[in-house]
Amino acid sequence: MTVSMQIPGGAALPAWLPKNARLYLRHIEEGLSLRAIARDEGCHASTIMRKVRAFENRRDDPLVDEALTRLGRLVFGSGATVVQTQSQTEEGACPMTAPIRHASPKIVDQATLEREARRILRRLCEFGAVLAVAGELDKAAVLKGTVRTAVVDREVAEAFALKDWIAVKSVGRVTTYQITQAGRAALKRLLAEEQAARNAGLGDAANPFADQHRDVEDHELTDDQTGQPRRVRINLSESPLAILARRKDKDGRPFLSPDLVAAGERLREDFELAQIGPRVAQNWDRFLTAGDRGSFGSADALGGSSRARDRVAAALRDLGPGLGDVVLRCCCFLEGLEAVEKRMGWSARSGKIVLRIALQRLKRHYEETYGCQSPLIG
Known part of the structure; x- marks a missing residue:
């Protein structure tokens, strides 16, 4: 004789569940047809079919398979029957039989x-x-x-x-x-949300979904006026040059053409290569307006790739004061245009014009010096 025990169902799908998993469970566990789900979602049935098949393929993952089984049992009541023998119900579990592990009746909130x-x-x-x-x-x-x-x-x-x-x-x-x-x-987003909750009402509003794509790092630079070190937070995942490249002018064309962006990234690549060593951005402070634009010193003292350092030096000398400063700060130090305008004493919203002129001059320098092809690195 056997006794059936029904695990209670009727739970709701958790809010964190991905949409494709919801579609899969509605089709497989609830038994709705692909066309019925498509009508509810307002899309074609073939779209639902692709999403359902994609999630079906993920059941090779043991944890995904267990999670879908758990949700099917708790929400839709599928596969919820557990069979026990009469001797087990009356005398307890058989000592010769290992207990059967079932998904716990719990959904993570x-x-x-x-x-x-x-x-x-x-x-x-x-x-x-x-x-x-x-x-x-x-x-x-x-x-x-x-x-x-x-x-x-x-x-x-x-x-x-x-x-x-x-x-x-x-x-x-x-x-x-x-x-x-x-x-x-996701971890970056969650940490940003936690930090925003702690600093509620202090400073600018946080954007956790933007923070998850950022790679923030603190850099130490030397102030031109006081000579004291200062810390600057930059996003290594995206430079001010890339942000400006997405903007459009009044005619709908990109403010910075792809070849200008490539010239700026080329300078940044050489700059990063030249920073291999114990010393970092401070090596380049002598090339800013307030410093000396003389020689770099020995390669052993500064560290990094000497060829890359020479290429950066040649480019900055060709650009001269002002133009060299803006490309160095925006393309290499990754400072924002507003910060550059303030430090250089320029009027608001003039930095982007100067930067475009500097990139045009930088592009011409590379073409005249190396031709159309980039120099080999290393």
Whole structure:
């Protein structure tokens, strides 16, 4: 004789669940046709079919498969029947039979997911760190070599996999996962939101979704007037040149043409090559308006690539004061145009015009010196 136990259902799909996963569950677990879902979504049935198939292929991932099974059981009641023998119900579990592991009747809420993401994803960003998930264990562990650095509930790890924050690295008795680019971006966004909550009412409003694409770093420069060091925060993922290149003039054309942007990036590439060594941006302060535009000194003292340093020196000498300053600050130091205008004593919104003139002159310098082809690096 057998007794059936029905796990309670009726839960709602969590707000954090990706849209494609919702579509997949509605089709597979709820039993709606692709055309019915397409009518609800206002798109073609073939679009829904591609999304459903794409998520079906992800079920090779053990955590994704478990997460979808868990949601199907709790929300739609699918596969929720657990069978026990009469002897097990009357006398307890059979000593010769291992207990059957079932997904726990719990769905991770948004607050828990975000809190655990800030803790676990930060650990996974460390070099060599992986998330290990083993067989019937209800916990997953972050390992760095043989050292366990964090532990997280299995259902939280499943949510990470559903949101594509982690991806399978190796499969076996113990499946390991590593953080993805989407996971790194999500961590940046969550940390920015946390910082914005702490600094509520102080300074400018934060934009966490923009912060997730930024790679902010503090650089130390020397002030031209006081000679004292000052710290500047820059976004390594995007230069002021790239931001200005997206703007349009009154005729609808890009304010900076692609060849001008390429000239500025070429200067920045040489600048970065020349910074290989213990000393960084301070090496170039002598080329600013308030400094001496003389020789660089020995390569051993300054470090970096001597050829790249010579190319930057030649370009700045050709541009001269003013034009050389603006390209150095905007293209190499990644300072914003407003900061450059203030430091140079220029009127507002004049910096972009000077920068375009400087880039035109820089482009001509490269063409006259090296021809149409970029010089080989190294």
